[in-house]
Amino acid sequence: MEVTFTSEKLHALCSSSTELTRKYGPENAKAVARRLDNLRFAANLEVMMTLPGRLHELTGDRAETFALDLKHGFRLIIRSSDDPPPRKPDGGLDLKAIQAVDVIAIEDYHD
Numbered sequence: 001m002e003v004t005f006t007s008e009k010l011h012a013l014c015s016s017s018t019e020l021t022r023k024y025g026p027e028n029a030k031a032v033a034r035r036l037d038n039l040r041f042a043a044n045l046e047v048m049m050t051l052p053g054r055l056h057e058l059t060g061d062r063a064e065t066f067a068l069d070l071k072h073g074f075r076l077i078i079r080s081s082d083d084p085p086p087r088k089p090d091g092g093l094d095l096k097a098i099q100a101v102d103v104i105a106i107e108d109y110h111d
Contacts, residue, residue, distance in 0.1 A: 001043065004103070065078065065079045
């Protein structure tokens with residue numbers, strides 16, 4: 001799957017294990033790297049449902065975005081690169097058709 005970032009700053013952060021460790025700690029730095037590798041090697045977003053990280057769709061004002069668990073409450077927030085994202089006939093998002101994602105943020109949205 002193609003993985004892009006919504007900002008150059010986020011891309012630089014995710015490309016540097018030193019910066020990730022400094023900002024989020026060593027466990028989260030490793031988890032971010034694993035999740036990004038999983039995304040890059042997955043054929044589509046549906047595959048991510050079978051991998052560690054508990055991909056889950058968010059709701060409310062975060063509808064049509066997804067989170068992957070990291071450590072200590074942090075999540076990697078992503079969305080389909082397609083606008084609008086592909087849909088199934090019933091109106092739900094078609095995870096199998098999502099083959100490119102944008103990384104939006106790394107955050108603990110439960111705070």
